[in-house]
Amino acid sequence: MPLLRFDLYEGRTDAELKALLDAVHRAMLAAFKVPERDRYQIVNEHKAPRMIMEDTGLDIPRTKNFVFIQVTTRPRSREMKEQFYRLTVEELEKSCGIAPSDVMINLVTCTDEDWSFGNGRAQFLTGEL
Template sequence: MPLLRFDLIEGRTDAEIETLLDAAHRAMLDAFGVPERDRYQIVQEHKPSRVRIEDTGLDIPRTDKVVIVSVTTRPRSVEQKQAFYRLLCEALKEHCGMAASDVMVNFVTNTDADWSFGEGEAQFLTGRLGGKGPN
């Protein structure tokens, strides 16, 4: 936890997607301080005609390498979110050659009761995952 969902225009190789996921994971580790094995990522690829990502009038150029990253997580501070935006763009540029203009991020915040990692229980509530806290 957090759960990261990536919406991409189809056409990347498996190796490119793996590199993208690894870079995003490093950014998440640095921004949120979660454990290394706290890795939940889902990629959804779309035909180009199925994706419209404009710029809300900000004149942000987009290419076919654009990615939308949806982060579902427990509450995070403004500083953590801003660090994630920056670190993600830096990692994707360094490891994937992606421009920051091709990275859009959305946070969806929920509570400890909204997470079950399996076995029919809410591990944050039962204390198996440390209960309430920043991770």
Template sequence: MPLLRFDLVAGRRPEEVRSLLDAAHAAVLEAFEVPDGDRYQVVHQHAPGELVVHDTGLGIERTDDVVVLQVTSRPRPREQKEAFYRLLVRGLHDGCGVAPSDVVVSIVENTDADWSFGHGRAQFLTGEL
């Protein structure tokens, strides 16, 4: 927890995808202060033309390197979210060559009752986590 779902234009090599995942995990660790083993990431790759990411009128130009990231998480303070955005963009740029203009993030919040990590139990509610 949190759960990160990446949408990418297909064509990156496996090591490039792994670098993206590692950079995002580093940002999660620092900004959200979760344990290192708390890593849940899913990658969806789309054919060119199947991922449409406009700029919402901000004048942001995108390339085929665009990374759309949806983070599902327990509620986080604004400061943690802003730190995550900043750290993520820096990590993706420095470690993967992704331009900051090619990073789009949406955080979806839920509660402890919305998570089960296996065995049909809600571990946040049972006290296992």
């Protein structure tokens, strides 16, 4: 945990997707200090007419390389969130050539009682995690 959902335009190769997921995982490890195998990532690819992602009037250019990342996570400090935003765009630009203007991130915060990793138990509450 965190759970990361990626929405992007279709057309990337498997190698490009792997590079993208690996880059964001590195940013998450550095910013949130989670274990290496704490990796939950889901990719949803969309045809261009099925995803419209504008810039809320901020004059941020978007291209076919646009990536929306939604992170469901336990509470994090403001500093951790800002570091994650910064490291994510740095990693994606360096590793994938994705411009920072093509990255949008949303964090959804939930508490320990909102997670079950399997077996019908809330592992954060039981002490298993």
